[in-house]
Structures are given as C-alpha cells and as structure tokens.
Amino acid sequence: MTYDPNNHPRTDRPIREAIREARAIIILAFSVAIVYNIFAPSPVPWIREPEKSTATPLSLDSLGISDSDTGSALMTTPPVDTTAEAMPVDTAVTEALTQVQRDSLERFRRDSVRLAREEAKRLEDSARTAQFDAVVAKLVGVSEIQTDVAKFLFDSKKALFIDARPEDQYNSGHIRGARNVYAEQWQTKIPELVQIDRDQLIVTYCGGGDECELSHDLANNMKAALGFKTVVVYKGGITDWKAKKYPIATSE
Amino acid sequence: MQSKLDTTPAIKILSLAVRLLLGVVFIVAGASKLGALKTFGHSIALYQILPEGMSNIVALLFVWTEIVVGILLFAGAAVRGSALVSSGMLVIFLIAIIAAIARGLDIDCGCFAGDPEPVGIRKVLEDVGLLAAGIFLLYFPRSYLSIDRLLMQRGAADAEE
Numbered sequence: 174m175t176y177d178p179n180n181h182p183r184t185d186r187p188i189r190e191a192i193r194e195a196r197a198i199i200i201l202a203f204s205v206a207i208v209y210n211i212f213a214p215s216p217v218p219w220i221r222e223p224e225k226s227t228a229t230p231l232s233l234d235s236l237g238i239s240d241s242d243t244g245s246a247l248m249t250t251p252p253v254d255t256t257a258e259a260m261p262v263d264t265a266v267t268e269a270l271t272q273v274q275r276d277s278l279e280r281f282r283r284d285s286v287r288l289a290r291e292e293a294k295r296l297e298d299s300a301r302t303a304q305f306d307a308v309v310a311k312l313v314g315v316s317e318i319q320t321d322v323a324k325f326l327f328d329s330k331k332a333l334f335i336d337a338r339p340e341d342q343y344n345s346g347h348i349r350g351a352r353n354v355y356a357e358q359w360q361t362k363i364p365e366l367v368q369i370d371r372d373q374l375i376v377t378y379c380g381g382g383d384e385c386e387l388s389h390d391l392a393n394n395m396k397a398a399l400g401f402k403t404v405v406v407y408k409g410g411i412t413d414w415k416a417k418k419y420p421i422a423t424s425e
Numbered sequence: 426m427q428s429k430l431d432t433t434p435a436i437k438i439l440s441l442a443v444r445l446l447l448g449v450v451f452i453v454a455g456a457s458k459l460g461a462l463k464t465f466g467h468s469i470a471l472y473q474i475l476p477e478g479m480s481n482i483v484a485l486l487f488v489w490t491e492i493v494v495g496i497l498l499f500a501g502a503a504v505r506g507s508a509l510v511s512s513g514m515l516v517i518f519l520i521a522i523i524a525a526i527a528r529g530l531d532i533d534c535g536c537f538a539g540d541p542e543p544v545g546i547r548k549v550l551e552d553v554g555l556l557a558a559g560i561f562l563l564y565f566p567r568s569y570l571s572i573d574r575l576l577m578q579r580g581a582a583d584a585e586e
Contacts, residue, residue: 187505191563194506195513198493206489217462221470221481339461357461380541386467 215360305329309374312403316392318376323407324419326376333369336411337379337387346411348378349420356387359394366399374403381410432567440568443558444498450555451495451511454537458488461538468535472521473528490514501571504562512559519552 210216270278308325312318318326326332327348334351336343343353354362356379369375377392379385392404407414415421458465465488466481475483490510497507518536525532525544533541534548542548567574 191505191509194503195509198503198506198510199490202490202493203486205493206485209489210485217466217481217485219482220478221466223477357464387464
C-alpha cells in the first residue's frame with residue numbers, strides 16, 4: 174500500500190484530511206506563538222492597553238503665544254539701532270582735532286557700535302531663551318504637541334527631534350536634524366541615548382495621525398526607563414511637517 | 426477529488442509554483458511583523474473589529490500562523506492543510522479589509538511591517554488572488570520537490586520491501 178498523504182487510505186474524503194491537518198497546523202502555530210512570547214526578550218503585552226490621552230495636543234494659542242506661519246517672528250525683538258549714523262558727529266569739534274585724535278575718536282565710535290551690537294544680540298538671545306524656557310515649563314506634564322509648537326521648538330534649535338520609525342523610512346525623509354531611534358528596537362540605541370543630558374527637551378514623532386504609536390512608545394520608554402524629564406510627542410508627524418513644507422533632510 | 430487531472434506533470438509544476446509563491450508571501454509577511462508585533466497589534470486595533478485588549482494576542486497568533494503555514498507550503502509538507510489554513514486567514518483578512526472600506530476607515534492594512542499599503546480595492550484584489558491560489562492548492566496539492574512527495578516515495582519503497 175503506497176503512502177499518499179493527499180489521499181490517505183483511511184479517509185477517502187480529502188476535505189476531512191485537510192481539516193485534520195489544518196487543526197494540527199493551528200495547534201502547532203499557536204503553541205509556538207505562546208512559547209515565543211513567554212521567552213521573547215521584549216514580549217508583547219497579552220492584554221493591550223487602550224490608547225492613553227485623547228486630550229488635544231498642545232498648540233501655541235494655549236501657551237499664550239500668538240501664532241505665525243514660520244514661528245520665527247516669535248524670536249525677534251525690535252533691533253537696536255546700531256548704525257554708525259546713530260552717533261551724532263559734530264564736524265566743528267572734529268576739525269579742531271589732530272589726526273591722531275580723529276583716529277582714536279573713530280576707533281571709539283566703531284567700538285561703541287560693535288559693543289552696542291553685541292549687547293543687542295545678548296538681549297535678543299536672553300529674550301529668546303526666556304521665551305523658550307517659558308514654553309518648556311508649560312510642556313511639563315504635556316504628552317502631545319501640534320505642528321506650530323513643533324516648529325517653534327525646531328526654530329529654537331534647543332529641542333532634540335527623534336524619528337521613531339524604521340531606518341529606511343527615516344532615510345527617505347526626516348525632520349532636519351532629527352535622529353533615528355526605531356521604537357521597536359530602542360534598546361539598541363541605549364548607549365547613545367544615555368549620553369544625552371536628561372534635561373534636554375526631546376520631541377518624538379513618527380508617521381503622524383492616529384496610525385502611529387511608535388512615537389508614544391519611544392517617549393514612554395525614554396521617560397520611564399532612561400529618566401528624560403521632558404519628552405513630548407509631535408502628533409502631526411512627518412506627514413504634517415511635509416504638508417507645511419518645513420525643513421526635511423534625507424540620508425543615504 | 427482523485428482524477429487524472431491531478432497527476433499530470435503540468436498541473437504538478439503549476440502546483441509547485443503556486444505553493445512556492447504562497448509560501449514565500451506568507452513567510453515574508455509573518456517574519457516582517459515578528460520584529461514589530463506591537464505595531465501590528467496597533468494596526469489590528471485600528472480596524473475596530475475586535476475588542477482592543479485582544480489585538481496583541483491576535484497579532485501574535487496570526488504572525489506565527491503565517492510563518493508556520495508559509496514554511497510548510499514552501500517545503501511542501503501537509504500542503505492541503507496549509508492551503509486550508511492560509512485560505513481561511515485570507516478570508517478573514519478580506520472580511521476585515523472590506524469592512525474597513527465600507528466604514529470609510531483610512532488605515533494601513535498592516536500586512537507587511539515597514540511597507541504601508543492603504544486599505545483599498547487594490548488590497549482586496551491582491552488578497553482574492555492569494556485566496557484563489559490557496560483554493561487551487563487545496564484541489565491540486567501534489568507537486569514536485571515536496572516533503573509530501575518524499576514521504577510518498579519512501580512509503581512506496583517501504584511497501585516494496
């Protein structure tokens with residue numbers, strides 16, 4: 174009697190045979206799945222936790238900062254008039270001076286202009302920092318931000334953006350200056366991440382919209398496991414960023 | 426189901442091709458999601474068919490069933506049973522995708538990790554094609570280069586002793 178698994182003599186009903194095989198296959202696959210999840214290094218939680226905050230992401234309006242297209246308008250303070258003409262020159266006085274005295278007067282004028290410019294820049298920087306710090310203070314306890322806040326933080330150059338998607342998606346287009354930490358394999362980037370100051374403001378993002386929880390997972394891990402103080406999720410993600418045509422970079 | 430058609434070389438070659446194709450598709454689909462199970466669980470939750478808490482378990486079981494069925498099909502072992510399981514899975518996928526389209530959900534199908542495909546007519550057609558392949562294998566499971574065939578030949582050799 175030849176053995177033909179597809180036409181076993183015990184059953185002359187192939188469908189019944191197929192069902193028997195199918196049952197065995199399913200039992201095998203389910204057993205492997207359960208054993209895998211018990212012993213896996215990062216198992217999935219058996220019961221899925223529902224999505225946490227449905228609160229609206231933070232926007233600039235709620236922070237009390239008026240919105241603008243680029244956000245850079247928020248950064249400027251009225252410029253100090255630092256042109257040389259601002260210093261009145263009394264021609265009658267200078268004609269009476271010797272050349273040496275005229276030269277030293279000119280040097281003094283230039284130095285004053287330069288010092289005034291530097292002072293103006295310091296004022297601008299400290300205003301910027303104060304504004305930034307005010308925003309950061311309001312971000313404590315916030316979990317999600319909208320595109321306008323993300324752009325504000327981007328312009329300040331003081332936030333670290335992290336792309337939570339897989340490497341190939343990151344390479345084909347990410348927010349300029351963003352680093353890549355694939356949320357599902359974040360442990361592999363721990364040696365790099367621990368070198369970052371825990372006070373550094375972190376913004377995680379991924380594809381955007383409701384489909385993407387990679388950014389949330391990464392943010393939670395960075396806060397809970399690595400102790401970063403301020404980590405927010407940019408909910409709009411790369412989709413909204415591209416829609417607003419904000420700076421994108423690619424890597425090879 | 427036993428018929429002359431079942432054993433012609435042409436049919437056997439076709440069966441081999443279909444078996445390998447379906448096997449590879451399932452292995453790749455399952456293996457790609459193995460490294461991103463939480464994301465797949467999230468994709469399943471987005472279909473809003475199951476209670477959200479069950480999404481992870483379903484994701485886990487689906488991924489491993491895809492892998493096991495894919496390997497069995499590729500190796501040509503228990504082809505009828507694997508074809509039945511794969512067809513069953515595809516029917517489930519089709520129901521879920523059609524339900525999502527009918528409800529107007531604009532979501533990623535979650536079929537292959539890292540390669541987003543929107544839920545839509547194209548995906549439905551692809552899955553119908555794979556389902557047809559599975560049903561074909563259910564009726565014509567015998568082919569060359571399969572473990573089943575190896576067992577059959579060994580069985581024949583034993584019987585001759």
